[in-house]
Amino acid sequence: MSQVWPFPRADVLPPYAFVVTDAAKAKVVARGADLIDLGLGNPDRPTPKEIVAQLHEQADIGKNHRYFPGRGLPALRDATARWYQRRYQAAFDPEREIVITMGAKEGMSHLCLAILKEGDMTLAPDPCYPIHAGGPAIAGSDVEFYRTGTGLSPSQAIKGAIDRVLSRGRRPKLVIANYPQNPTGEVVTREELGRLVSAVEASGAMLLNDLAYADLDFQHRYAPSIFDCGVPFERVKAFAVEAFSMSKSYNMAGWRIATMVGNERMIGALAHLKTYLDYGTFAPLQYAAAWALDHGDQFAEGFRELYRGRAQALVSGLTRAGWPGLDEPRGTMFVWAPIPERFRGLGSIGFTTKLIEDAQVAASPGVGFGPGGDGHVRFALIEDPPRLAEACERIRKFLAS
Numbered sequence: 093m094s095q096v097w098p099f100p101r102a103d104v105l106p107p108y109a110f111v112v113t114d115a116a117k118a119k120v121v122a123r124g125a126d127l128i129d130l131g132l133g134n135p136d137r138p139t140p141k142e143i144v145a146q147l148h149e150q151a152d153i154g155k156n157h158r159y160f161p162g163r164g165l166p167a168l169r170d171a172t173a174r175w176y177q178r179r180y181q182a183a184f185d186p187e188r189e190i191v192i193t194m195g196a197k198e199g200m201s202h203l204c205l206a207i208l209k210e211g212d213m214t215l216a217p218d219p220c221y222p223i224h225a226g227g228p229a230i231a232g233s234d235v236e237f238y239r240t241g242t243g244l245s246p247s248q249a250i251k252g253a254i255d256r257v258l259s260r261g262r263r264p265k266l267v268i269a270n271y272p273q274n275p276t277g278e279v280v281t282r283e284e285l286g287r288l289v290s291a292v293e294a295s296g297a298m299l300l301n302d303l304a305y306a307d308l309d310f311q312h313r314y315a316p317s318i319f320d321c322g323v324p325f326e327r328v329k330a331f332a333v334e335a336f337s338m339s340k341s342y343n344m345a346g347w348r349i350a351t352m353v354g355n356e357r358m359i360g361a362l363a364h365l366k367t368y369l370d371y372g373t374f375a376p377l378q379y380a381a382a383w384a385l386d387h388g389d390q391f392a393e394g395f396r397e398l399y400r401g402r403a404q405a406l407v408s409g410l411t412r413a414g415w416p417g418l419d420e421p422r423g424t425m426f427v428w429a430p431i432p433e434r435f436r437g438l439g440s441i442g443f444t445t446k447l448i449e450d451a452q453v454a455a456s457p458g459v460g461f462g463p464g465g466d467g468h469v470r471f472a473l474i475e476d477p478p479r480l481a482e483a484c485e486r487i488r489k490f491l492a493s
């Protein structure tokens with residue numbers, strides 16, 4: 093019977109970026125090949141043992157096994173406020189302006205569901221981390237893309253999209269931004285982020301900034317926050333929220349925990365929705381995350397150097413292997429690689445499939461990140477240099493064949 097009903101929320105979503113080549117990967121693995129899988133951005137190193145020790149300790153306390161308020165434990169909201177104060181000199185009220193989420197992906201998508209409706213207009217990057225376009229689409233919003241990774245400045249790209257929308261008689265309700273950006277590795281300076289924030293403010297839209305790679309900007313110790321971009325943070329709070337995830341800074345991807353701060357109404361709407369949907373992340377995990385925010389900068393710094401080194405190793409290895417036009421990323425844990433000219437006709441799914449079948453190396457096809465990604469593939473830096481060197485050697489033979 094189910095086939096006679098439309099499923100409007102699921103039906104609007106294209107196949108998820110990381111599953112479209114699963115069948116090709118499974119076929120290669122089934123024939124016993126040693127696939128080097130650089131597809132999903134899944135940190136390969138474990139969470140630092142000091143953070144895991146906090147989890148063990150808190151898990152031994154019986155009262156921590158209960159339900160807790162959906163907004164998140166005060167201990168973690170307080171630690172978030174300290175983190176913002178220390179890094180970005182921005183003050184947040186943990187009661188009203190901070191909510192803890194089960195990862196940034198959950199928080200951002202449910203924020204969209206809480207504040208958007210059918211017929212609204214959201215501006216999202218193209219290419220982008222899939223939830224930046226998928227979150228608004230699930231909520232029924234129309235999505236207007238602005239291009240990333242093209243050399244056009246982020247504020248100009250967003251201004252251009254705002255103007256396009258206005259010229260069609262529409263108004264943008266939400267703008268989603270993400271720097272350092274997945275998948276392109278593009279970063280912004282503090283000044284450029286200030287221009288971007290001012291452009292959104294002038295348009296009257298709300299802003300959602302995804303700061304998942306706060307610690308993975310290769311030019312600066314911390315990537316800039318919208319709450320420390322030259323526009324007074326109290327003004328930015330009038331229309332914006334920011335998400336910070338524990339996944340990449342502390343290698344806690346599987347723990348599912350992030351924090352969102354900013355505009356009281358937006359945070360309140362998300363927290364309100366979450367009272368219906370969940371009781372928050374397991375309390376011991378929240379205590380461990382609070383400890384990481386207070387004490388974890390040293391680990392984040394180490395992971396940043398790890399990814400920077402791997403990015404250099406992969407880009408130089410692929411360049412030597414005959415892959416043209418590669419640039420080192422300025423941040424994140426990815427290399428965004430233009431598909432060599434003679435394979436471009438295959439499209440990114442066709443090319444990735446060929447790479448998997450012929451070289452036993454997997455990447456993510458660029459089109460999985462949006463229509464603007466189709467000329468590229470994304471390599472996740474989740475292997476050490478010797479294995480990356482092996483991947484480059486296989487690709488050298490593939491390109492030469």
Ligand SMILES: Cc1ncc(COP(=O)(O)O)c(C=O)c1O
Pocket residue numbers: 133194195196197198221270273274302304305337338339345348349350
């Ligand atoms: C830009 C961006 N935001 C958010 C996430 C996911 O964050 P979380 O694990 O907290 O859901 C990722 C993961 O790759 C990402 O690339």
